[in-house]
Structure formats: structure tokens, C-alpha cells
Amino acid sequence: IIKKNLLLEGKTKKIYTTNNSFEILIHYKDNITAFNGLKTNFLQDKGVLNNEITTLIFQFLNSCKIKTHFIRKINNREQLCHKVNQIPLEFVVRNIVSGSMTKRLGVKEGIYLSNPIFEIFYKNDKLKDPLINDHHAVFLGILSYEELNIIYRMTSKINFFLKKYFLDKNILLVDFKIEFGKNYKNEIILSDEISPDTCRFWDKKTMKKLDKDLFRMGFLKEKVFDIYMEVLKRLNVSSSI
């Protein structure tokens, strides 16, 4: 595979074209950002950890027959993926109340949700990624109701598989954000990354936070790195159950 031109650069990733027009190369950077990019820092080798963590999770989801963009890891910082037209929405799944939901609804962190809550955010920097609903997404011409249904069904399955995957590693999957794109056949597939940057993970026994919340809360960079490393170690160890 030959890496060609920089297609786009985000806060934590760079996307390159390749010699195959249906495939892209995703490069994981060492940046860590929070609060819509307001808080940002350099965290040496974070890209290596997130590339590996995302690889393990997407390999697992591929093995569960979820359609994803992931093809294979190429090196420490890069992975080969199917090219998609990115859908400008973030789908958040909540299994336990935390984060923006506590503030928006004035509810306590830690409440278990027997029915997972799905939220949609419109990816728009100018508008600061507002929370929207299905009807807004259809009105904006981003998706049809039918396509939203496909995404909700996929999201439910992804949550089902990931909850169990992490529980086997003594991690509670509190909430997470996923994104989708359309491939050349116009099929909706899971894209982007799944990592401690995009999920909330709590240790099952101690309820200790194992994710980007530590960075949001102002912990030292070394501590944040150690926690990401711990997540990776746990994913590499097979189930203790």
C-alpha cells in the first residue's frame, strides 16, 4: 500500500489517500483535546495507544459481523480503512448517566439506564455540535428515516457486543460516541475510532475512571497516558471470567 496525499487533518487524526481509490490511511496523532478543542495538549505516543486500542475494538466488531471501515493496522500509528463519505453526525450511547447528560438534565452521575439512551449531535464547529433529534437530521438532508433506522439497529448491536467485550475485561462501558459513513456501494458502515478518547470506561470493581475524563478533569499527562496504557493491557488479556 502506498500512502499518497493528505486528505484532511483533524484534532487527533490525519487521513491520507492511497494508491487504491477505495482505501484511505488513518494516522493517529499524539494530540489530546477536550471541550470541543478548547483544551488541547500534546501527549507523547498517545497515537500509538489509540491506534492499537481502536484496532483491537474494530477487529472484534468485524468478527461480530458489524460492517466497519477497518481493514488492518499498518504500523504503530497507521491503519488502512475503506474510504467512506462521512455522515456529519455523532451517535452517543449511554448505559450509565455521566458527562453532558448530568448537566443538561440535572441528574446524578452513575445512574444505570435499563434502556440505553441514544443521542445525536450535529457535527458543526460553528454551531458547536448541537444535540439534535431524528427529525432535525432528516430536515437537514443528512439522512432518511430509513437510514436512521439502519444506524439505530447497528448502534444497538455495537452496544450489545461492546458492553460484553469490556465487561470481560472488568470495564463498565458507561457511554461512547460513534460515527458512520457511506461506502462506494452507499452502504452505511461504522467509521472513525473507538478509544478512551471517545468512550467512558469505569473499572467494574473500584468505579475508577479509565478514559479521557482524567484529561478533562485536569490530571497530569503521565497519569492520563498510564490509564490509556492500562486499558490497552486489559484488552490484550483474555477474559478472567
Ligand code: C5P
Ligand atoms: O460529553 P458527553 O457526555 O455528551 O459525551 C458522551 C460520550 O461521547 C463520551 O464518552 C465522550 O467521550 C464521547 N464524545 C466524543 N466526542 C465528542 C463528544 C463526546 O467522543 N465530540
